[in-house]
Amino acid sequence: MIDPAIEFIDVCKRFRKQEVLRDTTFRVERGRTFAFLGRNAAGKTTAISIMMGLLSRDAGSVRVLGLDPATHPVEVRRRVGYLAEDQTMYGWMLCEEILRFMAPFYPTWDHQLALKYAKDFEVPLATKIKHLSKGQNVRLGLVLALAHRPELVILDDPALGLDPIMRKQFNRDLITHLQGEGRTVFYSSHLLYEVEPVADEVAILDAGKIVRHAETEELRRDVKQIVLHREAASQLASETRILDQRPDGADVAVIVENAETVIQKLAQVGVEHRIVDLNLDEIFEAYVAGKRSSPIAATIRVAGPQPCDA
Numbered sequence: 001m002i003d004p005a006i007e008f009i010d011v012c013k014r015f016r017k018q019e020v021l022r023d024t025t026f027r028v029e030r031g032r033t034f035a036f037l038g039r040n041a042a043g044k045t046t047a048i049s050i051m052m053g054l055l056s057r058d059a060g061s062v063r064v065l066g067l068d069p070a071t072h073p074v075e076v077r078r079r080v081g082y083l084a085e086d087q088t089m090y091g092w093m094l095c096e097e098i099l100r101f102m103a104p105f106y107p108t109w110d111h112q113l114a115l116k117y118a119k120d121f122e123v124p125l126a127t128k129i130k131h132l133s134k135g136q137n138v139r140l141g142l143v144l145a146l147a148h149r150p151e152l153v154i155l156d157d158p159a160l161g162l163d164p165i166m167r168k169q170f171n172r173d174l175i176t177h178l179q180g181e182g183r184t185v186f187y188s189s190h191l192l193y194e195v196e197p198v199a200d201e202v203a204i205l206d207a208g209k210i211v212r213h214a215e216t217e218e219l220r221r222d223v224k225q226i227v228l229h230r231e232a233a234s235q236l237a238s239e240t241r242i243l244d245q246r247p248d249g250a251d252v253a254v255i256v257e258n259a260e261t262v263i264q265k266l267a268q269v270g271v272e273h274r275i276v277d278l279n280l281d282e283i284f285e286a287y288v289a290g291k292r293s294s295p296i297a298a299t300i301r302v303a304g305p306q307p308c309d310a
């Protein structure tokens, strides 16, 4: 059986007293484009650093392309294309020099491909790295991450330093190209509109816990907003998981999981309601910042997120 591209099982990581990853568990199958979403400080970079063997974990098991990065960091880095959030490179080198400098570290380095990406991403090869703009620096980082044709590409907030046109090109052209070649792409971001068109699946990390992991399409089908009269809100079954609720005049707008079942039950008991489709941004917000307690909560029995392990 072929190993998954990435496997995290019950991974914990603390920095002094701060628990950053808490029994974090997810699996990325090969060939998938996986969006790893979380707000600032959710623990995304910490998880990625553990994958790359740059940080040790306190507990749990991690496999990247079948290897434990804690014991095989060099092999993992050889086979993975990694773009760090704060890529630092030798500022005194010319861009073209760093391409040649990196080549010997990777048995599979393809210099022609490096030059092609440099052209596509408009990297000024004859410029010193310290003179690059932030966006040019990210683009050079991408060239370095991809020129050895890695099986797995890990991108930590890649679009952060890119202008809107480059971002679009990055998502539409580069990710689609990588998908076409069957590569696995692990894409960390907090900019949802960027990942929505390209991600096969999405995992939402909130305070170090995966609060939802699903196919992008399934997530859109499963999580909906339902608007119903306040009085009728009590008709929502007690097991309904409400991610967010807001008063809306005499109505209340609730965002629920397992929407199809909830809607069927409301129809069975004859409760009038309106269904609103949500985009990934709204779904993400409901999971990580949803208002689950408000005066109207008294009329709705809320099944909030699972309590964290002590």
Ligand SMILES: Nc1ncnc2c1ncn2[C@@H]1O[C@H](COP(=O)(O)OP(=O)(O)OP(=O)(O)O)[C@@H](O)[C@H]1O
Residues within 6 Å of the ligand: 015, 020, 038, 039, 040, 041, 042, 043, 044, 045, 046, 047, 085, 190
């Ligand atoms: N080396 C470290 N020492 C101490 N605390 C750290 C260290 N690295 C990260 N942290 C803390 O761990 C938490 C998670 O940080 P992390 O960088 O993993 O978040 P993130 O989800 O990548 O956030 P962002 O989207 O802002 O980059 C933060 O509170 C951060 O301050």
